[in-house]
Amino acid sequence: MRPVRSTTGPVDPSVLDDLAGSGPRPGTPGDVVGGVVPTVVARPRGEADAARVMAAAARHGLSVVSRGGGTALDWGAPPRSVDLLVETAALTGIEHTADDLVVTVGAGTPVAELTDVLGAAGQRLSADPVRVGGTVGGMVATGVCGPRRLLFGALRDLVIGMTVVRADGVLTRTGGRVVKNVAGYDLAKLHTGGQGTLGMITSVTFRLHPTPPALRVVTAAVSSRAHGERMAAALRARAVAPSAVALDWPSEGGAHLHVVLEGMAEGMTARVDGVRAALGGDTVVSERLPEGWGLVPARGTLGFVACPPAESLAAAERIGELVRAADADVLVRGSVPSGALHAVFPPGTGADVIATAAEGVRSRPGWSLTLMRAEQHVHEAGVDLWGEVPGLPLMRSVKDALDPRHRLAPGRFVGGI
Amino acid sequence: MSEALTTLIPRLRDICGPDGVLTEARERRAYDHDGLTHRRSLPGVVVLPTTTAQVAAVLRLCSGTGVPFVPRGAGTGLSGGALPHHEGVLLTTARMRRVVEVDIPNECAVVEPGVPNLDITTLAAPHGYYYAPDPSSQAVCSVGGNVAENSGGAHCLKYGFTATHVRGLELVTPEGEVVRLGGKAPDGTGYDLVRAVIGSEGTLGVVTEVTVGLTRLPERTVTLLAAFDSLDAGGAAVSAIVSSGVLPSAVEMMDALSIEAVKAFVDCDYPADAAAVLIVELDGPAADVDAHLTEVVGLCTAHGARRTHTASDDDERARIWAGRKAAFDAVGRMSPAYIVQDGVVPRTALPEVLRRIAALSEESGIRVANVFHAGDGNLHPLVMFDDSDPDGYRRAEEVSGAILDLCVEYGGSITGEHGVGADKACSMPRMYSPDDLDTFERFRRAFDPSGIANPDKLLPTPRLCGERPGVRKGVHPLVESGRATQF
Ligand SMILES: Cc1cc2nc3c(=O)[nH]c(=O)nc-3n(C[C@H](O)[C@H](O)[C@H](O)COP(=O)(O)OP(=O)(O)OC[C@H]3O[C@@H](n4cnc5c(N)ncnc54)[C@H](O)[C@@H]3O)c2cc1C
Numbered sequence: 092m093r094p095v096r097s098t099t100g101p102v103d104p105s106v107l108d109d110l111a112g113s114g115p116r117p118g119t120p121g122d123v124v125g126g127v128v129p130t131v132v133a134r135p136r137g138e139a140d141a142a143r144v145m146a147a148a149a150r151h152g153l154s155v156v157s158r159g160g161g162t163a164l165d166w167g168a169p170p171r172s173v174d175l176l177v178e179t180a181a182l183t184g185i186e187h188t189a190d191d192l193v194v195t196v197g198a199g200t201p202v203a204e205l206t207d208v209l210g211a212a213g214q215r216l217s218a219d220p221v222r223v224g225g226t227v228g229g230m231v232a233t234g235v236c237g238p239r240r241l242l243f244g245a246l247r248d249l250v251i252g253m254t255v256v257r258a259d260g261v262l263t264r265t266g267g268r269v270v271k272n273v274a275g276y277d278l279a280k281l282h283t284g285g286q287g288t289l290g291m292i293t294s295v296t297f298r299l300h301p302t303p304p305a306l307r308v309v310t311a312a313v314s315s316r317a318h319g320e321r322m323a324a325a326l327r328a329r330a331v332a333p334s335a336v337a338l339d340w341p342s343e344g345g346a347h348l349h350v351v352l353e354g355m356a357e358g359m360t361a362r363v364d365g366v367r368a369a370l371g372g373d374t375v376v377s378e379r380l381p382e383g384w385g386l387v388p389a390r391g392t393l394g395f396v397a398c399p400p401a402e403s404l405a406a407a408e409r410i411g412e413l414v415r416a417a418d419a420d421v422l423v424r425g426s427v428p429s430g431a432l433h434a435v436f437p438p439g440t441g442a443d444v445i446a447t448a449a450e451g452v453r454s455r456p457g458w459s460l461t462l463m464r465a466e467q468h469v470h471e472a473g474v475d476l477w478g479e480v481p482g483l484p485l486m487r488s489v490k491d492a493l494d495p496r497h498r499l500a501p502g503r504f505v506g507g508i
Numbered sequence: 509m510s511e512a513l514t515t516l517i518p519r520l521r522d523i524c525g526p527d528g529v530l531t532e533a534r535e536r537r538a539y540d541h542d543g544l545t546h547r548r549s550l551p552g553v554v555v556l557p558t559t560t561a562q563v564a565a566v567l568r569l570c571s572g573t574g575v576p577f578v579p580r581g582a583g584t585g586l587s588g589g590a591l592p593h594h595e596g597v598l599l600t601t602a603r604m605r606r607v608v609e610v611d612i613p614n615e616c617a618v619v620e621p622g623v624p625n626l627d628i629t630t631l632a633a634p635h636g637y638y639y640a641p642d643p644s645s646q647a648v649c650s651v652g653g654n655v656a657e658n659s660g661g662a663h664c665l666k667y668g669f670t671a672t673h674v675r676g677l678e679l680v681t682p683e684g685e686v687v688r689l690g691g692k693a694p695d696g697t698g699y700d701l702v703r704a705v706i707g708s709e710g711t712l713g714v715v716t717e718v719t720v721g722l723t724r725l726p727e728r729t730v731t732l733l734a735a736f737d738s739l740d741a742g743g744a745a746v747s748a749i750v751s752s753g754v755l756p757s758a759v760e761m762m763d764a765l766s767i768e769a770v771k772a773f774v775d776c777d778y779p780a781d782a783a784a785v786l787i788v789e790l791d792g793p794a795a796d797v798d799a800h801l802t803e804v805v806g807l808c809t810a811h812g813a814r815r816t817h818t819a820s821d822d823d824e825r826a827r828i829w830a831g832r833k834a835a836f837d838a839v840g841r842m843s844p845a846y847i848v849q850d851g852v853v854p855r856t857a858l859p860e861v862l863r864r865i866a867a868l869s870e871e872s873g874i875r876v877a878n879v880f881h882a883g884d885g886n887l888h889p890l891v892m893f894d895d896s897d898p899d900g901y902r903r904a905e906e907v908s909g910a911i912l913d914l915c916v917e918y919g920g921s922i923t924g925e926h927g928v929g930a931d932k933a934c935s936m937p938r939m940y941s942p943d944d945l946d947t948f949e950r951f952r953r954a955f956d957p958s959g960i961a962n963p964d965k966l967l968p969t970p971r972l973c974g975e976r977p978g979v980r981k982g983v984h985p986l987v988e989s990g991r992a993t994q995f
Contacts, residue, residue, distance in 0.1 A: 190751040190856045213753060234700075247700060248672050263947045264940065269852045270665075271884040272921035273658045273707050274928055274939055275966070276948050277671070280703035289699075301753035327615070328636070330727040332793055358795025399692035401613035428615070430693045461697045480698045482689050485681070488954035489699060493947070505698040 102131055106175075109147035113140055122176055124156050125169030125503070126467060129176035136181050138254060138262060138293045145291060146260025148175050154498045155258075157291050159199060159226030162389070163233050166464045167286050168476060171502035179228050182293050189214060193251070193268060195296040198228025214299045217243035219335075219385030221433070228292045234284025235395065235463065237385025238335035238426040239351065243300060245429075246283060252296035253279040255289075258494040262293070270298045281489065288504045289493045303353035307363050308377045311370040313338070313346035319404040322348055323427050325369035331362050336427045339381075340407045342420040348427070349381060387424075387433050392445055393464040394434035396425070399457050403427040406458060410434050413451045417444040434460070442472035453478040480505045510595045512573050513552045520555055520597070523565040528603070530554040539598055542583040542590040543645075544931055546901075551578070551592030558603045560678060560686055560716040567714065568684030570597055576960045577682075579710035581621065581653030584645045586848060587929030589656065589709045589965055596960075599714060601652050607631060608717065614692050615722045616675060621652025621715050625659075628720060637722040640667040643925070644833060652715045657927045658707030662832075663789070665883040666757040667723065669925075671706040676719035679705055679712070682956040692719055704951075709927050710962040712955040726791035729757075730801055731825040734808040735782035735815045739763050739866070739878070742784030743859035745811035746882040749788065750855045752807060754800045758789040759883030760832050763862075766877040766890070767831075769838035776831035779815060786813075786882070787832055789825075835879040836890065843875065843892035845900070847908045851915030852924040855885040864914055865889055874907045886924035887915070912938060928966045934973035936966075 107115045110133045118129035131153075135141040148155050153174035158164060179199035186195040189212045196205055202225050209215050219237025220230060230236075231253075236246040243249070252266030255278075265278040282292055313319040319338065326336060334353045340346035350366045352359065367374050387393055398406045407423040414421040419440050425432030436445055445462070452460040462469070462476040480486070483506045490497065490508045502508075520529045530536055531553055541548045552575075557563045570577045576596035583590055583600075592598040601622035608618040610628075612635045617628050625646040628639035642661035643649055649659070655677065660669040667673075676690030690702040705712050736742040742761055749759060762770070764783045771780055778785050788804050790797045805816050819825045839846055853861045862878065865887075869876040877890040889911055893904035912922050912935060922932055922939050936945060948967055955961070964972055 188854065188856065190747060191854045192750065193854070244668060244672055245694070247703060248668060257943075257947065261943045261947075263944045265944065265947070267852075267919070267921050267939075269854055269885055269920045269924075271660065271669075271852050271881070271886045271924040273669075273925055274921050274923045274932070275936065275944070276951055277658070277704060277707055278947065278951060280671075280700045283700065285699055300755065304753075324613070327613075327724070330636075330724055330793070332724070332726070354793060354796045355799040357799050358793045361795055362793055395695075397693035397695040397697075399611075399614045399616075400694075430614075431695055457691050457693055459693065459695075459697050477697050481696065482687050482701050483698065484685075485687060485701060485955065486699045489701075489704075489951065492950040492954035508698075 103151065106131060106147070106151050106153070109150065110144060113144050118176060124158070124164045124173050124176060125167070127170055127173045129156070129173040131174065132176045132178060134178040134181055138182065141177070141182060141291060141293050142256050142260050142262040144177055145256045145258070148498065149259045152496065152498065154501050155291070156500045157228065157287050159229030160201065160224045162222045162225045163229055163464070166233055167503035169470060169502070170500050177291065179226060182228070187212065192299040192301070193270065193296060194299055195268060195294055196227050197294050198226060198292045200227045201225070202227055202230055209299060210302065213302050215302045216249060216297050217300045218246040218249055221385055221387050222389065223386065227295055231283050231292055231295050232285065232287050233463070238337035240431070241336060241426050241429050242332065242334040247280055249297050250279050250283055250295055251298050253282060253292055254294045255282055256291040256293055258290065258496070258499050266296065268296050286504050287500045288490065288508055289499065305354060305356040305359050306378060306380070307352045307359050308380060309350045309352070309363060309366045309370065310375045310377065310381070311348050311372060313340070313348050316404045316408040319346065319348060322370050323404065326350065326366065327428065329365050329369050331365040333366070338403065338407060338424060338427050338432070340411060340423040342411065342415060342422070351380070387435055391438040392436040392440060392462060392466050392469055394436070394449065395461045395463050396432040396434055396452055397459050398430045400428050400430035402458070403430050403432060406452060407432060409451060410448050413448045414444055417441070417447065419444045421448070438466065442469045442474050445469055446472070446474045449474065449478065477505045509552055512575050513595055516569060516573060516575060517553060519569055520553065520566065523562050523569070524555050524557050528556045528558065539580065539583070539592060539600070542580070542588060543586045544588040544591070544929070547588045547591050547930060549592050549594050551598035552595045554598045554600065556600055556603045560680065563599065563680045563714050563716050564684045564686050566597065566599060567680050567682060570960055571683045571958060574958060574960065576963050578962050579656065579714045581650030581656070582624065582648050584649045585653060585657060585929060586850070586926040587923070587931040589927050589929035589962070591930045593963065601650060604716065611692065612637065616692055616719055617722060618717065618719045619651050620717060621650055621655070623651050625649050625651055625654055632722050633725070636725050638725055639720055640673055640723045641670045651718050651720065655706050655715050655718055656708065656710050657925070660925045662758040662760055662881060665759060665881070666755050671703050673721045674702060674706060674718060675721055677702055677705060677715050678717035679715055681713045682958070682961040690719065709929060709966050711952055711966050713961060728794040728797045728820070729789065729791040729825070730797055730818055730820045731828045732788040732801065732804060733778070733817045733828050734786045734788070734813040735779045736784040736786065736813055737782070739784045739862050740859050741812040742786050743862050745786060745808050745813065746858055747856050748807045748811060749804055750883060752803060754803055756788050756804065756883060757791045758787065760787040761785070761880055761882035762832065762835060763878040765875065766835050766839060766879045769842045769877065770831040770834055773838040773841060774830050774834045776827055778831050787828055832879070839877050839890045839892065845893050845895040847891040847904050849887065849889045849891060849908050849911050850923050850926040851887050851912050851920060853885045853887065853915050853918045853920040855883070857918040858882060858885060861887070861914055861918055865911055868907055868910050872903065872907050874904055876907065881924070884924070885920065930965055933964065933966060934968050936968050
């Protein structure tokens with residue numbers, strides 16, 4: 092268990108007055124965010140209410156963190172303070188215009204609920220969630236997605252608009268509800284993955300895809316980095332249009348490559364044959380995604396590695412070597428042709444092991460490793476979560492422009508933003 | 509010429525060399541407009557840097573002296589984004605045309621900003637790849653301009669825009685700092701500044717290098733031409749295709765007036781008396797394409813298509829596209845002058861919006877030809893007028909503005925791909941609230957605190973558009989943050 096700290100004293104009664112109507116209550120250890128117990132918790136009933144809550148927070152100079160499903164509250168660095176925790180649970184509502192393949196959805200809506208609603212209409216948001224139990228707002232604020240980004244785009248590419256409450260409580264919109272729109276800056280791209288440090292997302296509009304009628308997964312064992320690279324190159328050389336080429340490389344039990352094909356049933360035989368020829372050797376074909384597809388475990392330290400795509404296997408191998416040299420374990424999984432991998436360290440993995448792996452990856456040109464979620468002992472050891480961040484001064488300027496008093500999730504993001 | 513600018517010129521020559529600085533009015537005249545040809549402004553001075561270091565030195569000079577600058581690529585932009593500032597520096601990337609690298613294993617290319625869009629595909633094609641964003645101006649427009657406008661093309665319905673394909677940028681900020689954002693890896697750490705800079709229309713700095721992803725050429729491509737007896741029927745067919753589960757790579761449509769114009773101009777076998785033609789392109793794995801084609805043909809027929817024609821070899825496909833690609837030029841020959849509009853509506857609203865555009869045209873007596881990217885609801889009504897009539901432009905502008913209002917009314921956008929630029933800066937309040945615009949302004953100032961990067965573009969200013977209530981002025985958020993505690 093994490094020791095719990097509180098950053099502020101008792102609740103100022105005038106704050107509670109100002110939040111009346113949004114069910115304010117004192118924070119409890121159950122509300123902890125990255126080891127910090129919030130002073131007050133509020134649950135706005137809708138978008139306008141959320142704006143009022145944020146305006147009240149601005150008047151009182153409160154630091155604010157939003158909570159959706161609570162599945163990623165321990166992501167990023169622990170916030171320096173949390174005076175107010177805003178729960179998005181009541182910011183719900185799904186406005187699905189199926190014929191336009193577009194949906195606008197309240198930030199507090201569970202991703203699973205969205206998936207069900209869209210699925211019933213034969214459509215889907217083509218981003219694989221990496222966590223179970225999250226909300227739409229949380230998914231977008233953390234910005235991560237699984238291997239099908241290869242064909243359908245990363246989560247950021249599927250977001251076409253947003254409403255956001257600014258730090259000063261002003262409700263604003265960026266983007267729109269049509270799939271094509273270049274009017275104004277695309278600020279939604281900053282909020283996607285911005286971990287709530289630039290504003291509170293209240294609703295998101297996505298472009299959708301029809302659910303393909305057929306799916307096949309061709310799985311092959313990968314015996315070495317070179318073997319995996321040969322397979323990836325052979326796949327590249329064929330126009331089989333995979334939705335995903337996903338690597339699973341645990342410390343024990345050997346690596347596997349899963350090639351996902353989606354589309355018309357009629358075309359599957361030929362495409363599966365194409366993939367098998369490219370992979371060579373023994374393959375297993377399934378009509379279902381492997382168990383836990385795209386998910387990363389809910390516990391332990393989690394790294395995100397980005398590298399030039401042709402070096403994905405080299406990056407996975409290097410992490411494995413560095414970690415095994417310290418007698419520890421790591422699971423590397425992700426999209427090979429995207430150069431986007433997750434490194435999952437089992438709970439309790441030493442801070443020094445993680446630091447060594449992170450530095451080992453970051454020392455290679457064009458490779459980066461972000462510790463998306465770190466266990467408390469890793470934070471305490473002062474392990475650098477981000478490494479060098481190109482463009483950091485510009486990021487600070489953007490933060491200053493949108494949250495001048497640094498009250499939104501202070502300290503959670505790169506460089507202490 | 510302003511004094512600040514006069515004193516700048518010898519220093520600009522030191523940076524870009526004598527042949528990299530144009531000061532003669534005759535030379536500057538060639539740059540006084542972009543693709544939005546009726547807006548003109550003579551640039552104070554034109555510079556043609558060849559390296560990032562030169563761009564950075566020019567911008568440091570501008571920022572040190574408060575002289576505004578306007579970036580320019582190939583000058584094909586249709587919203588006046590590269591319209592020069594008469595007392596500023598026009599910085600063109602025309603001499604930054606090096607292809608740094610085509611990297612097939614990493615499925616990407618690294619290019620300087622002045623490289624024409626099509627060059628990337630030409631270089632990648634022998635390896636079985638292409639660069640997906642394909643604006644119709646692709647033979648000339650620059651990759652830097654594409655980044656600035658987040659350009660799309662006929663095929664962005666399936667493949668997305670420039671933002672979907674760019675992985676990394678080198679940016680020189682308005683203060684002259686060189687920043688590398690992203691790279692061959694698809695994601696970076698921290699805020700996604702790469703994609704925030706894409707579509708920023710030269711207001712956040714000058715892009716000096718671009719890393720773009722390459723896309724595998726599809727196994728099969730087929731193009732379908734369908735003719736309809738009414739625009740309504742064509743629009744309904746588009747809605748049906750979009751919602752059917754098929755994702756074509758392109759769905760384009762033309763109305764009777766554009767068909768008539770095109771037929772007089774190029775050899776394409778569009779039926780002369782059709783009220784609408786639809787071009788649908790499908791690509792991907794062969795079996796998928798075949799199955800989808802059957803479905804699309806069925807949907808067209810069900811919506812009253814009286815003729816469909818499918819082409820799968822390159823020549824025949826090119827003949828179908830020839831008419832669509834010649835549409836703007838052809839209309840240009842039909843009318844002394846015209847305005848190209850660029851609004852977006854939800855795809856389901858297409859039939860209704862087209863009816864209302866027809867009504868607008870009828871009421872005003874102004875002819876409107878409709879050529880558009882139907883699959884994503886991006887309309888390009890061509891509003892025709894006679895520029896020898898003193899009132900012609902104003903009346904056409906009125907219809908064009910009313911069409912934009914329609915797009916906003918139906919929940920769409922005032923621009924799908926041509927950008928805001930100088931042309932639509934004053935139209936932004938049609939779509940965004942004062943608070944939304946204020947947020948944009950704050951973001952812009954984060955990159956450009958002194959307001960010298962392509963001023964008067966993208967956002968409305970009181971000077972251009974008159975005062976608007978509720979617009980934030982006064983203390984700047986950066987100043988505000990200076991007063992707050994810093995860490
Ligand atoms: C016939 C024709 C057809 C067209 N078809 C399409 C189409 O199908 N789809 C589409 O999207 N567009 C289309 N366009 C519009 C235009 O071609 C695109 O917007 C294109 O991307 C502009 O590129 P450019 O190099 O000409 O840029 P310019 O016109 O020179 O500049 C455009 C904007 O980009 C900025 N800019 C240019 N270079 C840089 C840089 N290096 N760094 C920062 N800012 C920069 C400028 O300041 C300006 O704001 C068409 C235009 C024409 C004339």
